[in-house]
Amino acid sequence: VNDATQKTTGVHSAPILEPKSYQVNFGEFIGIGENGNLWVEGCDVKKLAEEFGSPLFIVSESQFRYCYRQFRDAFKNRYPAEVEILFANKSNNSLALRHIMNQEGAGGDCFGVNEMYIALLAGTNPKTLALNGSNKQTEELEMAIANGLCINIDAMDELDRIDKICKRLGRDADIGIRLALDLDPLADKTGVAMHGPGTLKEQSDSTKWGMTREQTVDIVNRALKIPHIHLKETHFHLSRMTNEVEPFAVMAREMITWSGYIKEHTEWVPPCVDIGGGWTFGKSYGTGPNSQIDDSSAPSVGDYAEHICQAIEDEAKKLGLPIPKLRIEPGRILSGPIGVAVGTVGAVKQNDTKKWVNLDLSTNHLSWAAILDWYYHAVAVEDTGREPTEVVDLVGPLCNSDELGKHRKMPPLTRGDYVAFLDAGGYVESQAARYNAQCLPATILICGDTAEITTEREQLRDVSGRFRVPPRLLEASFA
Numbered sequence: 001v002n003d004a005t006q007k008t009t010g011v012h013s014a015p016i017l018e019p020k021s022y023q024v025n026f027g028e029f030i031g032i033g034e035n036g037n038l039w040v041e042g043c044d045v046k047k048l049a050e051e052f053g054s055p056l057f058i059v060s061e062s063q064f065r066y067c068y069r070q071f072r073d074a075f076k077n078r079y080p081a082e083v084e085i086l087f088a089n090k091s092n093n094s095l096a097l098r099h100i101m102n103q104e105g106a107g108g109d110c111f112g113v114n115e116m117y118i119a120l121l122a123g124t125n126p127k128t129l130a131l132n133g134s135n136k137q138t139e140e141l142e143m144a145i146a147n148g149l150c151i152n153i154d155a156m157d158e159l160d161r162i163d164k165i166c167k168r169l170g171r172d173a174d175i176g177i178r179l180a181l182d183l184d185p186l187a188d189k190t191g192v193a194m195h196g197p198g199t200l201k202e203q204s205d206s207t208k209w210g211m212t213r214e215q216t217v218d219i220v221n222r223a224l225k226i227p228h229i230h231l232k233e234t235h236f237h238l239s240r241m242t243n244e245v246e247p248f249a250v251m252a253r254e255m256i257t258w259s260g261y262i263k264e265h266t267e268w269v270p271p272c273v274d275i276g277g278g279w280t281f282g283k284s285y286g287t288g289p290n291s292q293i294d295d296s297s298a299p300s301v302g303d304y305a306e307h308i309c310q311a312i313e314d315e316a317k318k319l320g321l322p323i324p325k326l327r328i329e330p331g332r333i334l335s336g337p338i339g340v341a342v343g344t345v346g347a348v349k350q351n352d353t354k355k356w357v358n359l360d361l362s363t364n365h366l367s368w369a370a371i372l373d374w375y376y377h378a379v380a381v382e383d384t385g386r387e388p389t390e391v392v393d394l395v396g397p398l399c400n401s402d403e404l405g406k407h408r409k410m411p412p413l414t415r416g417d418y419v420a421f422l423d424a425g426g427y428v429e430s431q432a433a434r435y436n437a438q439c440l441p442a443t444i445l446i447c448g449d450t451a452e453i454t455t456e457r458e459q460l461r462d463v464s465g466r467f468r469v470p471p472r473l474l475e476a477s478f479a
Helices: 045-052 061-076 095-104 112-121 138-147 158-169 200-206 213-223 246-266 301-319 332-338 460-464 471-477
Strands: 030-032 038-040 056-060 083-088 107-111 129-132 150-153 173-178 229-235 272-274 325-328 339-350 355-359 378-380 390-395 403-410 418-421 442-447 450-455
Touching: 038 045, 045 056, 045 339, 045 418, 045 442, 045 450, 056 061, 061 083, 061 095, 061 301, 061 325, 061 332, 061 442, 083 332, 095 112, 095 450, 107 112, 112 129, 112 138, 129 138, 138 150, 138 158, 150 158, 150 229, 158 173, 158 213, 158 229, 173 213, 213 229, 213 246, 229 246, 229 325, 246 272, 246 301, 332 339, 378 403, 403 418
Parallel strands: 056 442, 083 107, 083 325, 107 129, 129 150, 150 173, 173 229, 229 272, 272 325, 355 390
Antiparallel strands: 030 038, 056 339, 339 355, 339 418, 378 418, 390 403, 442 450
């Protein structure tokens, strides 16, 4: 399905990858090593925690490249036209990871001026970047226009704002339009409540994103009259409301249906459709929302590619439209499997009915465990494969329930042991918080047997340095 053992071609060379064979594999480059401990590539996680401290985020460079190549090749080998992969930078906006994506030939999905700046700072080709967002600030639009990004319009006044900035800067602008698809076939389809209660259609309809058919036609007709505005694509993002393939095929098919509608009312045919992200991945031990765990029965990348590509082909043929270029914005499916979050065991408490294992890791760091009831599989770092003989709640130190994992089967753990949560590379570091004035963890990048810091551990000065006390309060406090 992939060319992970071959060199990629293009401007940047990318390394040959040879998946590891561990005692137990949790991924191609993460597993239980010969000494029985958890390893990431050629590094013992216990030794990494001892050297770099905890809480600690650990990322496998090889796993990241491998996941990207799997996804890229599944679609490129199936789709009859051009495919471009735009890594969802928001899932892990590390500057080092952005450099890796550049070397692999990936573009990027950017939200906000800072994600865009980080991508540009890393030297990403601006023509492979898309700027998304429902309320883009002037600074964002200026940076996107000055650097040549495609701006996906998501408000009726946005075209006029882009037009004015183009005239002021003396630049042209590439634009797309984010659609508010109807998704009628999903009216009775239920899944995970990612956007509130309701069916997949109800959740999609309730969000702030996208333009109606009539609004889209209006924007296209106006844009066609502006010589320095260039229409490039339509865009949609279903998100991970389900781990089934068919809803994504429904979405992709309707993107082409809308292309037919747009052609009928404007004579413009979108040369590219960007079908966004939301792709899931399965693990034998489970990952994802507790209400719909992604296990070994979850769809593969090949499953997604087959059904989505076929849906686009069928609808294009039905409407007599050319096969468009395909843009895709995978995030967690690329970054999720690459990360391990490590915490140190502190107090172990027990009463007549329950046992709690406290860690220095918290829902500040694994925020989805709290806000989305997300399951991150937990393992002991040392002697990882030993029999789990206890059922415990894994909790953090915050002033709330701070539940990282309830009712987990674990081996006996004592103060000073390390616990690792797997598949913690996506929406972990990029969504980490500072509740209770906690400092954010360090992140280390593993390549073979080399470990390098890619995010410095925060210090108290980083947390408190933004605070200011008015002089009148100082005077009163120290009188």
